[in-house]
Amino acid sequence: MKRALRILALAIAMALVAGMPLAVRPVAAHQQVTLGEFVLTVGWRDEPAVAGYLNGLDLGIQHRYSNGTTVWVVGVEGNLTAILSTGPKNVSKALDPQFGRDGWYTFDVIPTRAGTYTVRLKGHLDTTPVDVTVTLDDEVVPASDLDFPVADPPASDLQTQLDAANAAIAGLQLQLALALALALLGILVGAVGLAMGWRMSRGQRKTP
Numbered sequence: 001m002k003r004a005l006r007i008l009a010l011a012i013a014m015a016l017v018a019g020m021p022l023a024v025r026p027v028a029a030h031q032q033v034t035l036g037e038f039v040l041t042v043g044w045r046d047e048p049a050v051a052g053y054l055n056g057l058d059l060g061i062q063h064r065y066s067n068g069t070t071v072w073v074v075g076v077e078g079n080l081t082a083i084l085s086t087g088p089k090n091v092s093k094a095l096d097p098q099f100g101r102d103g104w105y106t107f108d109v110i111p112t113r114a115g116t117y118t119v120r121l122k123g124h125l126d127t128t129p130v131d132v133t134v135t136l137d138d139e140v141v142p143a144s145d146l147d148f149p150v151a152d153p154p155a156s157d158l159q160t161q162l163d164a165a166n167a168a169i170a171g172l173q174l175q176l177a178l179a180l181a182l183a184l185l186g187i188l189v190g191a192v193g194l195a196m197g198w199r200m201s202r203g204q205r206k207t208p
Helices: 002-023 155-206
Strands: 031-035 038-044 055-064 070-072 080-086 089-094 104-106 118-125 128-135
Touching (some): 031 128, 038 128, 055 080
Antiparallel strands (some): 031 038, 038 055, 055 070, 080 089, 080 118
16 A cells, blocks of 8 residues: 555656646746836747747746745736837737746737837736836847748749849830930931031032
């Protein structure tokens, strides 16, 4: 009986160890912000963040009581809103709780441009007002930084290049037509000049 209990305990311990990577995700490029008794951990949900691929906010909220107890804060998604910004562009997002991660919240987004993004969190946690802007440390990188092998250019880029080539050809054709017209005009003027000179020379020879 004792042996069976030891085997069961060992199996439970192994299951807990195996499940830890699913419950605790790395937050290497996350920032922490302290607001009163609350600590906010903010970053991208998937790192590195890649332009053109689905990602989202990774927001963890802890309540650190004065007696040293720390608990994850759940059920506050309705108390906070998030505003994601890059350059002059911004979008307001509602928060959703993350499945299987108490105290963690997110929203889905596909960052379309490489560069630096910030998120502004507004609202309240209990009686603590929240209005903080955090720069997401992990910059969004272009997909080309990770592509292998090098991706073929999209059809839109090929069409743009083709349109530019056609415009250049049309410009060259116009220049060629103008050059030919000027050349013909020059030949015509030269021919008229020769004819007039020949006629004048004949008239001078006939004069006694």
